[in-house]
Amino acid sequence: MSLKVIKEIKFGILSPEAIRKMSVVKIVTADTYDDEGYPIEKGLVDPRLGVIDPGLKCRTCGMRFGECPGHFGHIELARPVIHMGYAKEIYKVLKGVCHNCHRVLLDNEEIKKYARRLKEARVRDVEKQKVLKIIAKQAARRRRYTKNNICPHCGVELPRIRFEKPTTYMENTEKLSPSDIRARLEKISAEDAELLGFDPEVARPEWLILTALPVAPVTVRPSITLESGARSEDDMTHKLVDIIRINQRLRENIDAGAPQLIVEDLWELLQYHVTTYFDNEVSGVPPARHRSGRVLKTLAQRLKGKEGRFRNNLSGKRVDFSARTVISPDPNVSINEVGVPSPVAMELTIPERVTYKTRDELRSLVLRGPSQHPGANYIIRTDGRRKRIPANDEELRKTLAEELDVGYVVERHLQDGDVVLFNRQPSLHRLSIMAHEVRVMPYRTFRLNLCVCPPYNADFDGDEMNLHVPQTEEAQAEALILMRVQEQIISPRYGEPVIGGVQDYISGAYILTREGTEFSRREVEEMLCMAGLGVETSQDKEIWTGKEVFSLLLPPDLNVEYKNKICRRCTTCKEKECPYDGYVVIKDGKLLKGAIDGMAYKARSECKLLDKLVKDYGTDTGRKFLDSITRLILWVLGMKGITVDMNDVELDQDAKDRIDEVLQDGENKVDKLIEAYHNGELEPLPGQSLEETLEKKIMQVLAAARDRAGQIAEEYLGMERFSVIMAKTGAKGNMLDLTQMAACLGQMSVRGERLHRGYNNRSLSHFKENELSARSRGFVRSSYNKGLSPTEFFFHAMGGREGLVDTAVRTAQSGYMQRRLMNAMQDLKVEYDRTVRDNTGLVIQFMYGEDGVDPARSDYGKAVDIDWIIHKHMEAV
Amino acid sequence: MKKIDPTHHELVPRHVVLEEEEVEKLLHVYNITRDKLPLIKAADPVVKAIGARPGQVIKIIRTGSPAGEAVTYRLIIK
Ligand SMILES: [Mg+2]
Ligand SMILES: [Zn+2]
Ligand SMILES: [Zn+2]
Ligand SMILES: [Zn+2]
Numbered sequence: 001m002s003l004k005v006i007k008e009i010k011f012g013i014l015s016p017e018a019i020r021k022m023s024v025v026k027i028v029t030a031d032t033y034d035d036e037g038y039p040i041e042k043g044l045v046d047p048r049l050g051v052i053d054p055g056l057k058c059r060t061c062g063m064r065f066g067e068c069p070g071h072f073g074h075i076e077l078a079r080p081v082i083h084m085g086y087a088k089e090i091y092k093v094l095k096g097v098c099h100n101c102h103r104v105l106l107d108n109e110e111i112k113k114y115a116r117r118l119k120e121a122r123v124r125d126v127e128k129q130k131v132l133k134i135i136a137k138q139a140a141r142r143r144r145y146t147k148n149n150i151c152p153h154c155g156v157e158l159p160r161i162r163f164e165k166p167t168t169y170m171e172n173t174e175k176l177s178p179s180d181i182r183a184r185l186e187k188i189s190a191e192d193a194e195l196l197g198f199d200p201e202v203a204r205p206e207w208l209i210l211t212a213l214p215v216a217p218v219t220v221r222p223s224i225t226l227e228s229g230a231r232s233e234d235d236m237t238h239k240l241v242d243i244i245r246i247n248q249r250l251r252e253n254i255d256a257g258a259p260q261l262i263v264e265d266l267w268e269l270l271q272y273h274v275t276t277y278f279d280n281e282v283s284g285v286p287p288a289r290h291r292s293g294r295v296l297k298t299l300a301q302r303l304k305g306k307e308g309r310f311r312n313n314l315s316g317k318r319v320d321f322s323a324r325t326v327i328s329p330d331p332n333v334s335i336n337e338v339g340v341p342s343p344v345a346m347e348l349t350i351p352e353r354v355t356y357k358t359r360d361e362l363r364s365l366v367l368r369g370p371s372q373h374p375g376a377n378y379i380i381r382t383d384g385r386r387k388r389i390p391a392n393d394e395e396l397r398k399t400l401a402e403e404l405d406v407g408y409v410v411e412r413h414l415q416d417g418d419v420v421l422f423n424r425q426p427s428l429h430r431l432s433i434m435a436h437e438v439r440v441m442p443y444r445t446f447r448l449n450l451c452v453c454p455p456y457n458a459d460f461d462g463d464e465m466n467l468h469v470p471q472t473e474e475a476q477a478e479a480l481i482l483m484r485v486q487e488q489i490i491s492p493r494y495g496e497p498v499i500g501g502v503q504d505y506i507s508g509a510y511i512l513t514r515e516g517t518e519f520s521r522r523e524v525e526e527m528l529c530m531a532g533l534g535v536e537t538s539q540d541k542e543i544w545t546g547k548e549v550f551s552l553l554l555p556p557d558l559n560v561e562y563k564n565k566i567c568r569r570c571t572t573c574k575e576k577e578c579p580y581d582g583y584v585v586i587k588d589g590k591l592l593k594g595a596i597d598g599m600a601y602k603a604r605s606e607c608k609l610l611d612k613l614v615k616d617y618g619t620d621t622g623r624k625f626l627d628s629i630t631r632l633i634l635w636v637l638g639m640k641g642i643t644v645d646m647n648d649v650e651l652d653q654d655a656k657d658r659i660d661e662v663l664q665d666g667e668n669k670v671d672k673l674i675e676a677y678h679n680g681e682l683e684p685l686p687g688q689s690l691e692e693t694l695e696k697k698i699m700q701v702l703a704a705a706r707d708r709a710g711q712i713a714e715e716y717l718g719m720e721r722f723s724v725i726m727a728k729t730g731a732k733g734n735m736l737d738l739t740q741m742a743a744c745l746g747q748m749s750v751r752g753e754r755l756h757r758g759y760n761n762r763s764l765s766h767f768k769e770n771e772l773s774a775r776s777r778g779f780v781r782s783s784y785n786k787g788l789s790p791t792e793f794f795f796h797a798m799g800g801r802e803g804l805v806d807t808a809v810r811t812a813q814s815g816y817m818q819r820r821l822m823n824a825m826q827d828l829k830v831e832y833d834r835t836v837r838d839n840t841g842l843v844i845q846f847m848y849g850e851d852g853v854d855p856a857r858s859d860y861g862k863a864v865d866i867d868w869i870i871h872k873h874m875e876a877v
Numbered sequence: 878m879k880k881i882d883p884t885h886h887e888l889v890p891r892h893v894v895l896e897e898e899e900v901e902k903l904l905h906v907y908n909i910t911r912d913k914l915p916l917i918k919a920a921d922p923v924v925k926a927i928g929a930r931p932g933q934v935i936k937i938i939r940t941g942s943p944a945g946e947a948v949t950y951r952l953i954i955k
Contacts, residue, residue, distance in 0.1 A: 833907060833908075835907060837913075840913075841909065841913050842913050842915075843907065843909065843913055843914060843915060844915070845949070846907070846948065846949050846950065847947070847948075850939075850942050850947035851942075851945070851947070
């Protein structure tokens with residue numbers, strides 16, 4: 001078959017001829033099966049409509065069940081009916097054409113004008129839609145005139161036309177029958193049809209009215225055989241039965257010359273059934289029901305809504321070999337692993353081929369069967385037949401195990417070490433799906449190492465995650481090489497680790513490695529055992545410092561020096577002599593100076609240690625480091641403890657007095673500014689009004705006062721407080737948060753201005769109108785620890801609300817932007833010649849990113865770290 | 878009004894018209910046909926300034942990029 005390129009797609013309406021042409025059988029009888037259970041010819045399950053019974057061949061195409069796509073039939077309607085999906089379109093056309101001469105209701109001038117505009121707009125669809133809308137409106141306008149409401153072509157008076165949902169049209173007081181309407185539509189010329197928005201080649205106006213109804217293939221409305229042997233038909237078939245019955249009665253009555261009234265009633269009934277065949281939830285139409293009283297699900301119901309074809313089956317498919325459950329943390333599983341609950345492991349399987357090497361092993365799995373953990377659920381014989389291993393019949397299991405031979409395939413339970421894909425929605429980047437190794441565990445949650453939470457953006461407040469099992473060795477190998485967690489430690493986005501220490505692992509590392517932490521040999525043995533390090537502790541050493549213990553995790557030739565997070569940014573850094581543990585020196589794998597903190601291995605930040613380990617020693621070293629340090633610190637925290645309480649932000653009276661003084665001073669300055677403003681002594685800043693100048697100056701003064709108060713508080717907030725450890729090491733929070741708790745909240749603001757709206761010319765009724773003072777405009781002098789006054793509390797809520805709205809808006813906007821970028825770039829790919837091309841081969845960039853650097857393999861985005869290479873080289877020399 | 882030559886502006890990278898042989902070489906190196914090249918309109922101010930014609934290929938040498946010197950090529954279209 002030769003490859004063809006689709007140039008364009010055109011949508012049209014099925015004409016009655018087209019419906020008859022694609023039809024393989026004209027359905028005339030409402031019956032389905034005869035007494036012997038065979039489908040009746042020309043019935044609703046005519047064998048030409050496709051096959052739904054395995055083993056039978058299709059009468060039309062000769063293919064079997066599953067291969068035959070099914071074929072349409074049709075029903076000849078005794079009288080035309082309105083297609084409810086086109087009812088609105090029909091109304092538009094009726095309004096726009098004359099009932100007498102069937103011309104569009106525009107004079108010749110207008111026709112010429114709009115035809116030209118339409119032609120010009122052809123290129124762009126949006127434009128075209130706009131022009132068509134105008135034409136429709138212009139054409140319908142004459143009908144609404146009270147005077148001169150005549151056709152510009154034949155001069156006949158134009159009656160009003162009303163549309164009554166869903167399928168009735170009234171001309172003045174008379175009902176228009178579908179036949180009348182069809183007759184009118186038929187006579188519209190091709191040129192006029194185009195002005196009304198039709199492409200007469202593929203959509204003639206009269207095709208909006210049905211004279212032949214397509215009958216869907218049986219493959220989309222299969223009948224099911226109940227246990228009792230009785231057949232149960234699909235809702236669509238039920239609906240078609242109704243249509244055929246009424247259609248037949250209508251035809252008989254017409255042929256017999258029955259009174260007009262009876263014919264019209266039956267016609268109306270036919271319209272009802274055809275309408276509900278398309279959509280059973282049309283407003284104004286009672287839904288068609290099953291004999292049992294259940295509302296029937298017809299065409300529209302299959303597509304619409306959450307359970308419909310689009311949202312349920314096309315946008316989100318369910319897949320086999322997958323599992324979903326709640327996640328919970330476990331520092332004892334490696335970052336490469338995922339804890340899989342045993343009930344899940346017994347449901348998910350991997351097909352394994354029996355070879356001479358694996359035969360005995362697999363036999364024992366078959367013997368254990370589906371209900372004990374390392375077991376198996378199915379065997380597949382060499383001819384491809386599947387056999388379920390019974391849970392209760394041990395004898396049969398024995399027979400099956402013995403039958404097992406080379407070439408058989410066993411679908412065995414998920415076992416430790418199997419490669420699976422683990423995923424958390426929303427899958428925004430490639431790190432949202434990573435390959436983990438299975439660790440089968442008791443209970444019912446997926447277990448996850450805390451270091452991999454950042455890339456998934458996972459926490460444990462009820463988050464659920466999905467797991468998928470690759471079924472072939474190729475897929476498993478590919479997943480392992482490309483998607484394994486340890487290969488993703490460095491982010492492809494910014495070249496820094498995204499997998500690394502979080503929260504307590506950071507503060508814990510500080511507690512372990514700060515100056516003065518010591519352990520007895522017994523303790524060290526215990527913690528190393530816990531960390532899974534088989535290091536021999538030397539016999540003569542009774543007391544270990546935390547730094548010595550930590551050094552055991554490092555490669556023996558590691559050399560790093562950096563300023564860490566707790567560095568106080570002294571004007572002249574004493575480097576190695578830093579008295580505050582602020583300068584880290586690691587020489588020959590020994591931590592000599594400084595404490596380990598966020599700067600060393602915190603996820604999603606510039607981290608000197610983990611980054612170096614992964615880039616210089618490989619991902620294996622990085623993974624081992626993270627695995628051991630999480631366990632090591634778990635022990636340390638278990639022994640030393642870490643806790644936060646109100647006392648962490650309690651200052652002594654001396655500090656409180658100083659802060660009070662600073663804040664009072666600030667408020668006084670504000671009062672002076674206001675006074676100067678009122679006396680007209682304030683000089684306006686360039687380009688600003690006097691009021692703006694005053695506001696700006698007040699904001700500056702108050703910000704300075706708050707900062708000063710914060711500084712004073714910081715002096716008293718020492719490392720003996722755990723909250724401070726958390727903030728300074730980068731584990732959680734920052735010093736601003738803490739000073740807000742301890743000293744002063746500062747100015748609340750909305751849209752960058754002091755709070756001033758709410759009541760007439762004042763923020764709250766507690767203040768005078770037009771008062772400009774600090775506390776009347778949202779300056780919160782209290783700290784969280786002291787507690788807020790009622791007015792301060794309200795101000796705080798105002799500022800807080802803006803923050804909440806901002807985040808909500810921002811996430812919505814950035815989400816949309818992200819989706820658009822993803823859709824625009826999803827087919828771009830880096831070719832082997834390092835060009836970036838789209839799916840048609842069009843070159844987007846001649847070199848990926850203009851420099852060909854993969855950020856995940858780069859040094860913080862740069863190709864190489866020249867300084868480091870020189871440094872290393874010099875050392876070697 | 879005095880016409881400004883955009884090529885003299887410091888933010889405008891260097892645009893060079895490629896000789897026909899150079900174009901052939903370029904297409905050969907990347908194993909592509911002309912229609913796979915990125916495009917630029919003949920009405921582009923810089924294209925007009927250097928007097929390039931539709932069908933020709935220009936080379937754009939950017940120096941401000943974090944990657945140092947970055948080169949790209951564009952086919953001129955009407
Ligand atoms: Mg959550
Ligand atoms: Zn078929
Ligand atoms: Zn007329
Ligand atoms: Zn320092």
